[in-house]
Amino acid sequence: MKFKPYAKSLAVAVSLAVMAGCSSSGGTQDGSMDGATAGGQGQGGVTTGQGLGGQANGSQMGADQLAGVPDVRTIYFDYDKDTIRPEFESVLNEHAAYLRNHSNAQIVLQGHADERGTREYNLGLGERRAQSVERYLSVQGVSSSQVDVVSYGEERPAVQGHSEQSYAKNRRVVIAY
Template sequence: MQIKTYAKTLAVALSLAVVAGCSSSGGTQEGDMDGTSGGMSGQGMNSGQGTSGSQMGAGEQMPSVNTIYFAFDSEEIRPEFESVLRGHAQYMMANPNANVTLQGYADERGTREYNLGLGERRAQAVERYLTVQGVSPSQIQIVSYGEERPAMQGHTEEAYAKNRRVVFSY
């Protein structure tokens, strides 16, 4: 009898965890591939929109570049994006109430399952970088969309390159 109650409680807890893990604010925020802010929706991110409990006047200003890109089939952080990551780390350390969701993506090549894993590994690589810089792990969440929600439609190398990314969502 006691095991039955325990099993029901466990089932409810797991269901809630799955629902919480699957929730998303949707959308993406982009920057150019060279780490500079471009004509995409990443502009204006330093206006204070979308912060999670952080005060914009306190400490560092939120970085305007919120997307970093990866090489094909790689989760290795490219050197040209280290300054972007350092900026996010400084912002988060100066604003301990700020929380970020790292959204990992892959291009459409590969199976759906493989791409979900690759997106997660990319987001984890960014998380490791931020925590080594001193960001509290409690400020970071990870979600992988794999090949879903492409930033650019198409079957060209340009489209693939724009889709291999991690997006910072505050």
């Protein structure tokens, strides 16, 4: 069977489109698309180091805007739970105070899970964890317009491995300014 010239061109175009759709634009494990790490120095300011929503869309905050942001930005969770552990309430209270005093500040709550469970379940669990932090901040007086929620499920582990120590580090919500 002979292909007509336009059929060959169409086959080549479809192949290229499929290959382009499968390619990745890269990025780093912390969500940065510019290669800078979270809190790292970018061109002309400190990058947010995140890839989605609000301030976390690759925009930059000046160093003076990050002054006073609490250092601890990761909240850890128990296995298969979305409840905030008591030892992290003081951390969230610090973030809430900062956000109330800086009404132009934006955060993205990035929910994560360990690798156990299905991909869909872990995406849901990561979202529930991030929403739990969002509710806590809301009760503390943080405006919902300052907060975005995203779930990465098991897709961006903080630590590689199949031990309980690895799993514990991957069950988290990261607060990204």
